[in-house]
Amino acid sequence: MDIFLQQLINGLTLGSVYAIVALGYTMVYGIIQLINFAHGEVVMVGAMVALTVISALTGAQIGLPPVVIVLAGIACAVPACMAIGYGMERIAYRPLRKAPRLAPLITAIGISIILQHVALLVFSRNPLSFPQIMPNPVFEIAGAHISAVQIAIIGGSVVVMAGLTFLVYRTRLGIAMRATSENVQVAGLMGVNIDRVISSTFVIGAALAAIAGVMIGTYYGIAHYTMGAMLGLKAFSAAVLGGIGNLAGAMLGGVLLGVVEAMGAGYIGEFTDLCQAPWIAGLMTERCADGGNFVLFGSNYQDVFAFLVLIAVLVFRPSGLLGERVSDRA
Amino acid sequence: MSLCNVPHAKRLIATTATVFLLAACGNEEASKSGEPSGSAGATGITVKIGHAAPLTGGIAHLGKDNENGVRLAVDEANAKGLTIGGQKVTFEMLSEDDEGKENKGPIVAQKFVDAKVAGVVGHLNSGVTIPASAVYNTAGIPMISGSATNPKFTEQGFAITFRTVGRDDQQGPAIASYLFSEYKPKTAAVIDDATSYGEGLANEVEKALKAAGVTVLPREKGNSMQTDWKAILTKLRGKKPDAIFYGGMDSGAGPLMKQGRELGLQAVFAFGDGACTEKMKELAGEASEGLICSQAGIPVAAASKDFLEAYKAKFNSDPLIYAPFTYDATNLLITAMQNADSVDPAKYLPELAKISMVGSSGRIEFDAKGDRKDAEMTIFTMKAGTIVPLAIIKAGQSIPFEEFTKGAADPAPAEPKEESK
Numbered sequence: 001m002d003i004f005l006q007q008l009i010n011g012l013t014l015g016s017v018y019a020i021v022a023l024g025y026t027m028v029y030g031i032i033q034l035i036n037f038a039h040g041e042v043v044m045v046g047a048m049v050a051l052t053v054i055s056a057l058t059g060a061q062i063g064l065p066p067v068v069i070v071l072a073g074i075a076c077a078v079p080a081c082m083a084i085g086y087g088m089e090r091i092a093y094r095p096l097r098k099a100p101r102l103a104p105l106i107t108a109i110g111i112s113i114i115l116q117h118v119a120l121l122v123f124s125r126n127p128l129s130f131p132q133i134m135p136n137p138v139f140e141i142a143g144a145h146i147s148a149v150q151i152a153i154i155g156g157s158v159v160v161m162a163g164l165t166f167l168v169y170r171t172r173l174g175i176a177m178r179a180t181s182e183n184v185q186v187a188g189l190m191g192v193n194i195d196r197v198i199s200s201t202f203v204i205g206a207a208l209a210a211i212a213g214v215m216i217g218t219y220y221g222i223a224h225y226t227m228g229a230m231l232g233l234k235a236f237s238a239a240v241l242g243g244i245g246n247l248a249g250a251m252l253g254g255v256l257l258g259v260v261e262a263m264g265a266g267y268i269g270e271f272t273d274l275c276q277a278p279w280i281a282g283l284m285t286e287r288c289a290d291g292g293n294f295v296l297f298g299s300n301y302q303d304v305f306a307f308l309v310l311i312a313v314l315v316f317r318p319s320g321l322l323g324e325r326v327s328d329r330a
Numbered sequence: 331m332s333l334c335n336v337p338h339a340k341r342l343i344a345t346t347a348t349v350f351l352l353a354a355c356g357n358e359e360a361s362k363s364g365e366p367s368g369s370a371g372a373t374g375i376t377v378k379i380g381h382a383a384p385l386t387g388g389i390a391h392l393g394k395d396n397e398n399g400v401r402l403a404v405d406e407a408n409a410k411g412l413t414i415g416g417q418k419v420t421f422e423m424l425s426e427d428d429e430g431k432e433n434k435g436p437i438v439a440q441k442f443v444d445a446k447v448a449g450v451v452g453h454l455n456s457g458v459t460i461p462a463s464a465v466y467n468t469a470g471i472p473m474i475s476g477s478a479t480n481p482k483f484t485e486q487g488f489a490i491t492f493r494t495v496g497r498d499d500q501q502g503p504a505i506a507s508y509l510f511s512e513y514k515p516k517t518a519a520v521i522d523d524a525t526s527y528g529e530g531l532a533n534e535v536e537k538a539l540k541a542a543g544v545t546v547l548p549r550e551k552g553n554s555m556q557t558d559w560k561a562i563l564t565k566l567r568g569k570k571p572d573a574i575f576y577g578g579m580d581s582g583a584g585p586l587m588k589q590g591r592e593l594g595l596q597a598v599f600a601f602g603d604g605a606c607t608e609k610m611k612e613l614a615g616e617a618s619e620g621l622i623c624s625q626a627g628i629p630v631a632a633a634s635k636d637f638l639e640a641y642k643a644k645f646n647s648d649p650l651i652y653a654p655f656t657y658d659a660t661n662l663l664i665t666a667m668q669n670a671d672s673v674d675p676a677k678y679l680p681e682l683a684k685i686s687m688v689g690s691s692g693r694i695e696f697d698a699k700g701d702r703k704d705a706e707m708t709i710f711t712m713k714a715g716t717i718v719p720l721a722i723i724k725a726g727q728s729i730p731f732e733e734f735t736k737g738a739a740d741p742a743p744a745e746p747k748e749e750s751k
Contacts, residue, residue: 003568010560125390127581129612220557265561300551
């Protein structure tokens with residue numbers, strides 16, 4: 001049981017990060033039906049900027065408390081990513097807003113490659129270690145371990161999601177965003193500044209990505225210029241799982257995907273161990289003798305679950321769990 | 331080590347001096363006998379030496395380290411102004427990024443073949459080296475890897491494959507025997523990163539542990555870019571292993587160990603050479619204390635002083651792991667060319683096979699397969715944030731590190747006798 005609970009905690013932590021990144025995908029898709037494939041790289045830039053600031057402040061030894069240093073890291077990463085989000089939209093997507101749908105997709109991939117390689121030049125090709133300045137006490141609940149960082153990630157993402165929900169449903173900008181997502185032309189005719197709303201969407205998504213970057217960096221203690229690619233793909237899968245274009249869907253999809261991944265990786269080996277099936281074990285007595293095993297799928301299939309989920313959703317429920325739209329366009 | 335190296339160094343200097351003398355004579359003769367040919371000889375030839383390793387991606391830092399080893403050797407050789415076959419030779423390093431990808435290996439190899447390189451140092455990863463070797467074999471270009479430890483590399487029946495490091499089937503049993511004798515684990519878990527290297531090493535460790543009577547849990551696998559090991563480690567925690575071995579690189583091993591300790595795993599963590607770096611301290615923090623890891627060959631710090639100083643002076647940093655081995659590999663190619671007095675691969679290959687040279691990582695001789703004879707393995711631990719050597723495993727014997735360095739100093743006077751045989 002403690003193992004199950006532990007996998008659940010692992011999954012929730014990872015899922016919270018997926019959820020925040022997935023929000024960035026889903027917001028942009030909701031408004032201009034574009035999948036911003038460079039979003040994962042924004043997460044990476046966020047982690048890298050925070051790492052640089054935190055390392056510099058720690059190295060300077062001016063006696064700042066660790067919490068202030070980490071907050072300063074986030075405070076620098078967020079505007080940096082916002083600037084990238086704005087620039088990305090202005091340079092790569094706005095000129096192509098009326099172009100065929102594939103064109104902005106290709107520029108998205110181009111931006112992703114550019115960001116990765118600029119990061120390679122600036123932050124080196126080595127895996128960088130996140131300075132571990134915060135004490136990270138580990139708490140035990142019913143045999144499962146949960147660290148302070150994990151609690152901060154889960155708690156932080158709840159706050160971020162609540163904040164975003166407030167922004168979208170209770171502010172003028174939120175009303176404008178929802179109007180734009182309903183119908184761009186009509187919203188424009190009603191006096192909504194479309195360009196500004198779309199830019200804001202990118203900027204908010206990028207700010208979320210920056211926070212996710214800091215979270216994932218401190219969680220694993222490692223940052224690398226390719227870290228955004230896989231994370232981005234998984235968050236995209238999470239957004240599709242929840243129903244792309246739907247905010248609550250992205251949150252639900254992210255958390256679910258994290259849990260599915262952790263549980264899948266944790267238990268697939270046991271469920272596909274042929275020695276556990278009596279009729280097969282009989283055929284392979286030699287291999288299965290004294291605790292032997294014949295595992296078909298091991299935990300190396302961890303990354304596969306996200307994409308299995310993606311495929312299953314696209315086949316059986318293309319609109320996702322909570323979505324109304326069909327994500328027919330890439 | 332340093333004492334032991336003195337006679338070698340002298341000999342090396344003597345050899346080089348002789349070569350210089352000969353070269354000088356050759357030039358004089360040439361200039362005396364005929365004015366026109368003298369000027370032709372002075373223009374010299376350029377000999378290309380290929381170097382391939384991942385220069386981008388997760389282990390690019392190790393690739394760069396390998397490249398630095400080659401660069402240092404090439405620059406030193408050029409500074410000496412060697413003459414081969416009566417012509418002044420300038421060596422040029424062609425460095426290619428194979429991205430650590432198996433499918434990139436043959437592409438880079440073909441590029442080298444087309445560029446008519448005389449020899450290749452590389453590749454870094456076993457998984458890339460093996461497919462690439464087939465291309466070099468067809469073209470008859472000798473290759474020496476300074477870091478490919480998968481046994482299969484030299485087992486293909488190719489005459490052109492050599493390596494200056496030990497093999498996994500030497501490294502695996504070494505770390506397993508050390509683990510077994512020092513920690514007496516009842517249950518052990520073996521994890522790998524599903525690369526040729528990681529899996530090969532993990533297989534050897536598993537085999538050796540099983541032979542020693544340790545219960546080995548079902549193999550867990552990740553991938554070479556993996557940073558999230560929590561699912562695997564949580565699963566393992568339920569089975570309470572006493573030891574965990576991971577076959578893979580430091581970028582995966584650091585997070586693995588950090589997360590293992592966070593989850594409350596008490597087991598001793600053991601790694602192969604890919605995760606036997608100072609970087610483990612940065613990546614895993616406090617959790618890295620007490621890890622056990624092995625390196626094929628002798629520790630970087632025990633490489634010859636001349637090499638360490640030259641490397642530091644040139645690159646303003648210390649070598650990471652394999653630089654001494656790629657440095658030696660490059661010098662082996664150059665020395666074999668000198669011995670054969672030819673830069674033609676077909677002519678110097680036999681000289682390479684029977685070479686006996688003292689490099690920065692000790693004496694190098696090859697067996698019939700191209701593997702280094704009597705390769706030593708070193709066991710390290712992480713102590714107060716640095717990787718320190720614990721013991722040297724040689725021919726199945728574990729020798730504490732202090733004894734080994736002391737012992738190495740003693741037989742030094744006996745070396746010249748051995749040479750006279």
